Amino acid sequence: MSSCFKTLSDYGLRSLGYGERLLPKADITLCEQFVLIGSGMIWNIYFAVLALLLGFFFATVLALGKNSHLSLFSAPCRLFIFIFRGSPLFIQFFFAYDLFVLLPRLGFDIDLGFLVVTVETRWLTKAWLGALIVLFFNTSAYAGEIFYGALRAVPSQDLESADAFGFTGFKKFRRIIYPTMLRLAWPSYTNEAIFMFHATTLVFFTGFPAWQQKGDAIYYASYFADKTFNPFVPYPIVGFYFILLTLLIIGLFGFINRRLNKHLPTNERKRLRFNKYNLIR
Amino acid sequence: MFNYCVDPKTIEGLMWLSCYVTTAKHMSFYFSFVVVMGLLSLAAPLAMAFGFAGATASRSSFKIIRSVGKGYLAMIRGIPDIVFFLFIPIALDQAFEYLRHKVLCSDVTEPIRQGNDFVVCAAAKLPLNTAGEWVHDIYGFSLALLAFGFVFGAFAGNVLSGAMAAVPKSQIETGEAYGFSQSQIFRRILIPQMWIYALPGLSNLWMILIKATPLLFLLGIEDIVYWAKELGGIKTGVYEYPHPDWRAWYFGVLMIFYLSLTYLSQSVLDKISARLSQGQATMAGKAG
Numbered sequence: 001m002s003s004c005f006k007t008l009s010d011y012g013l014r015s016l017g018y019g020e021r022l023l024p025k026a027d028i029t030l031c032e033q034f035v036l037i038g039s040g041m042i043w044n045i046y047f048a049v050l051a052l053l054l055g056f057f058f059a060t061v062l063a064l065g066k067n068s069h070l071s072l073f074s075a076p077c078r079l080f081i082f083i084f085r086g087s088p089l090f091i092q093f094f095f096a097y098d099l100f101v102l103l104p105r106l107g108f109d110i111d112l113g114f115l116v117v118t119v120e121t122r123w124l125t126k127a128w129l130g131a132l133i134v135l136f137f138n139t140s141a142y143a144g145e146i147f148y149g150a151l152r153a154v155p156s157q158d159l160e161s162a163d164a165f166g167f168t169g170f171k172k173f174r175r176i177i178y179p180t181m182l183r184l185a186w187p188s189y190t191n192e193a194i195f196m197f198h199a200t201t202l203v204f205f206t207g208f209p210a211w212q213q214k215g216d217a218i219y220y221a222s223y224f225a226d227k228t229f230n231p232f233v234p235y236p237i238v239g240f241y242f243i244l245l246t247l248l249i250i251g252l253f254g255f256i257n258r259r260l261n262k263h264l265p266t267n268e269r270k271r272l273r274f275n276k277y278n279l280i281r
Numbered sequence: 282m283f284n285y286c287v288d289p290k291t292i293e294g295l296m297w298l299s300c301y302v303t304t305a306k307h308m309s310f311y312f313s314f315v316v317v318m319g320l321l322s323l324a325a326p327l328a329m330a331f332g333f334a335g336a337t338a339s340r341s342s343f344k345i346i347r348s349v350g351k352g353y354l355a356m357i358r359g360i361p362d363i364v365f366f367l368f369i370p371i372a373l374d375q376a377f378e379y380l381r382h383k384v385l386c387s388d389v390t391e392p393i394r395q396g397n398d399f400v401v402c403a404a405a406k407l408p409l410n411t412a413g414e415w416v417h418d419i420y421g422f423s424l425a426l427l428a429f430g431f432v433f434g435a436f437a438g439n440v441l442s443g444a445m446a447a448v449p450k451s452q453i454e455t456g457e458a459y460g461f462s463q464s465q466i467f468r469r470i471l472i473p474q475m476w477i478y479a480l481p482g483l484s485n486l487w488m489i490l491i492k493a494t495p496l497l498f499l500l501g502i503e504d505i506v507y508w509a510k511e512l513g514g515i516k517t518g519v520y521e522y523p524h525p526d527w528r529a530w531y532f533g534v535l536m537i538f539y540l541s542l543t544y545l546s547q548s549v550l551d552k553i554s555a556r557l558s559q560g561q562a563t564m565a566g567k568a569g
Contacts, residue, residue: 026397028397082540082544083536083540085543086539086540086543086544087492087536087539087540087543088491088492088493088494088495088539089492090492090495090496090498090506091495091506091532091535091536091539092536094506094509094510094528094532094535095529095532095533095535095536098513098526098528098529098532099529101526101528101529102526102529194358197361198360198361198362198363199361201361201363201364202363205363205499218361218363218364218367221364221367222367225367225371227397228397229397229398229399230394230397230399231367231368231371231372231375232372235364235367235368238360238361238364239356239359239360239364242359242360242361242364243359243360246358246359247359
């Protein structure tokens with residue numbers, strides 16, 4: 001047991017480059033597999049959380065843009081959503097990576113007032129930025145389509161009531177349209193969030209290299225499967241971690257769902273059921 | 282391909298390009314598009330079969346069958362599909378070899394798992410070491426196909442069981458009132474009525490299946506992704522057709538291929554949906 005604590009301190013943050021440098025090669029223990037694959041989960045969570053947080057806002061912009069009467073706004077939003085929803089994420093990763101590699105290697109100084117940061121284009125070829133951008137665009141497109149559908153489904157009585165009470169412009173959107181849109185979109189958006197977490201497993205199988213063997217959960221799982229030639233241990237461990245994560249997301253999104261539905265009479269509230277029956281993907 | 286392609290270094294422009302895109306390797310690249318279509322046309326019915334079995338099992342009156350069915354449908358919700366794509370082919374391969382080893386080489390007493398090795402006798406190897414290249418290709422493709430069938434079967438099972446649950450209860454009760462047996466109700470009432478509820482989910486699934494096909498690359502198949510990487514990489518002067526890094530172009534072509542495939546599918550599916558909605562007591566049906 002104490003040796004497992006040793007493993008935890010050696011490999012617990014291995015995916016970020018801390019601790020033992022060499023990965024276990026021979027006599028691989030169950031503890032090592034659990035710790036290292038768990039360490040890789042840090043990257044899956046990093047990618048999904050940031051992509052979803054940023055994507056949420058961009059998706060709202062895309063949904064409003066697609067709904068616009070002016071084709072100046074709606075056409076680019078439609079095109080963006082079509083491109084990212086119509087092609088496989090796997091190919092998007094390859095395509096984006098190969099584009100980023102072709103970029104000239106430049107550095108830009110960004111003056112933050114108290115500190116000057118040099119932003120370099122070669123960061124785009126690293127997974128932490130390049131893959132994050134692809135995932136961000138991808139989830140924005142899917143969530144944008146979900147929000148657009150919900151926006152179209154906002155009941156017309158709600159809008160008429162808003163007009164009758166003198167709501168206009170941004171206030172009407174902020175107080176009436178947006179909350180209802182979110183409430184209607186939420187079950188599908190929960191699905192999208194779960195899918196996003198699952199999609200992060202693709203990153204290190206595409207062009208983006210796992211530098212110094214700093215990879216995600218499935219990167220280490222396939223490493224173990226290659227080394228021990230036994231797939232029956234590492235892959236179920238990944239499955240275990242992801243089931244935990246999925247339950248966590250359902251819990252969190254269910255909490256938000258209850259808040260969004262708070263004002264409704266109890267018989268009209270929709271319970272959040274994760275169901276691939278109504279998935280939009 | 283063409284007569285003037287004998288010495289590609291002496292020609293340029295469009296002639297060079299016409300020679301370049303008709304090399305033997307490019308022909309393999311084009312053939313891999315056929316492989317993708319083949320995978321789609323085989324995986325879809327296989328997934329439907331798996332899904333139908335899963336959905337039916339999850340409604341079974343036997344507790345064991347029911348929990349197996351429910352477990353199968355639930356598992357895909359929590360675990361990323363890529364895990365299954367990596368796990369299933371190698372697990373199946375080892376399972377087959379293990380069984381063949383037990384049957385064909387029962388006299389061998391050494392354990393199969395020796396440390397980090399998986400050792401079976403030569404006769405149990407799949408495919409046999411003596412088998413030709415094409416047997417290996419077919420075997421690899423079949424394992425990949427099974428993985429696709431299994432994963433998308435679980436997706437389809439969720440759609441179908443949702444659709445079965447959506448058939449109005451009163452329809453089933455009417456069947457019971459007329460003295461139908463449980464299997465008659467299943468065949469005559471539940472199945473014919475569920476399709477309209479399953480259609481949106483199944484259309485969605487078809488799109489997901491299309492977008493999952495490049496994952497063949499992860500299963501070690503020489504698919505479009507493999508060839509795009511292979512052909513697009515930098516070719517120095519020692520090659521017949523030297524060129525800089527063209528991978529972005531090749532993957533751009535793949536993007537266009539998939540975009541047109543999904544666009545085409547979407548317009549066909551919209552037509553089917555409109556056709557099936559006719560006369561239904563829904564908003565879409567009344568509008569038409």
